[in-house]
Amino acid sequence: MTRQALIAGGGIGGLAAALGASRAGWDVRLYERAPVFSEVGAGVQLGPNVVRVLHGWGLQEALAHVAAFPHRLQVRDALSGRELGVLQLGPQVLQKYGAPYATIHRADLHELLLHAVQAQGNVWLNLNSAVASYVDNGREVTLQTQTVAGPGHAPGARPVASAPLLEVEGDALIGADGLWSRVRQQMLNDAPPRVTGHLAYRAMLAQASLPERLRSQQVTAWLGPRLHVVQYPVRGGEWLNVVAIVHGQVAGDLQSWDHSANAGDLQAATRLTAAPLRDLIEAVTQCAGTTGPAWRLWALCDRPPLSGAHQQATGRVALLGDAAHPMRPYLAQGAGMAIEDAAELGYALAQALDPAFDVPTVLQRSALDR
Ligand SMILES: Cc1cc2nc3c(=O)[nH]c(=O)nc-3n(C[C@H](O)[C@H](O)[C@H](O)COP(=O)(O)OP(=O)(O)OC[C@H]3O[C@@H](n4cnc5c(N)ncnc54)[C@H](O)[C@@H]3O)c2cc1C
Secondary structure, rough: OEEEEEOOOOOOOOOOOHHHHOOOOOOEEEEEOOOOOOOOOOOOEEEEHHHHHHHOOHHHHHHHHHHHHHEEEEEEEEOOEEEEEEEEHHHHHHHHHHOOOEEEEEHHHHHHHHHHHHHOOOOEEEOOOEEEEEEEOOOOOEEEEEEEEEEOOOOOOOOOOOOOOOOEEEEEEEEEOOOHHHHHHHOOOOOOOHHHHEEEEEEEEEEHHOOOOHOOOEEEEEOOOOOOEEEEEEEHHHEEEEEEEEEOOOOOOOHHHEEEEOOHHHHHHHHOOOHHHHHHHHHHHOOOOOOOOOEEEEEEEEOOOOOHHHHHOOOOOEEEHOOOOOHHHHHHHHHHHHHHHHHHHHHHHHHHOOOOOHHHHHHHHHHHOO
């Protein structure tokens, strides 16, 4: 008998969950509210803990094709420019952890997972499908989705008010629908995400468009008072990703924020920093116009930790990625943890093919093992 997994959300976590579940022998139906599978233009760092999972899924070659593998992580004082510490990555990390440290464009990671999912043959992907609610009656879980109007991730994408609710039944539902998760809202009914007061300005640009002295093939983290800037190569080292986090607030609905940024605010917040950092921010800002706006803005939100890992699964429903444990990005592990969750889920779902194990028990065990 084939088991059916339903997945809410087709971000990095949802696609990784689809891969984990389909590799475990489950049929998968995934529902994404956007009209296309896409990821915003920004980078992610992937520690060896995550790269190892991707390698285990047979994605080593695909990853090597699009990622960069920096040899060094340097931490610098943002005000004086002084070096505070260095972590050797490259061969040392490979030797110690059995997998390299990678940096990658989010869109490349997302696409790599999408291709792997599409190659599985037992995954059905549904776009323009907003998850509205679910019913878990103990024997199966029924997911209700609604057709979406509007341009997906762009502001204003909302379910069509008059669209009928479509229902689909499965043996398990995985809520991978991100920070503002509907599945979590129904499962835990906790408070909405909290606004941290931290703003992330993100930019990605061809290294060739920067003066030679500002190009870099290492990870550099600049630390200063109320300031955190990270730069690293992506796309085989040809592009540079820069994230600058400062304190501040934005007005408006954070769920439909269009990410437009005022570079002048960032320049003001970093005006006392060391010359190389100031020069980098200025050079990135100057790239505006040639490849669209240089900086895009995220108002960072998170949630207080759950009271325990057991809260990540109830009955036939489990949460994964930012839906389960949204965090601030300072340790660069959010997407990585979503992928690790998906790997753990895959092990658990493989067990549930044995009639001796029931689905709620394996989902609960997988939540506790994460
Ligand atoms: C500035 C910054 C830097 C970061 N850097 C790193 C890093 O270096 N390394 C790292 O590992 N992580 C990093 N992260 C964290 C990482 O981006 C997230 O943890 C990760 O993207 C979470 O993936 P997810 O799939 O759980 O959620 P999301 O990426 O939010 O995906 C959720 C998906 O669900 C869809 N969805 C939402 N609601 C519904 C619904 N009702 N119905 C259907 N679909 C729905 C959305 O459209 C979306 O496609 C960073 C985050 C930020 C903000």
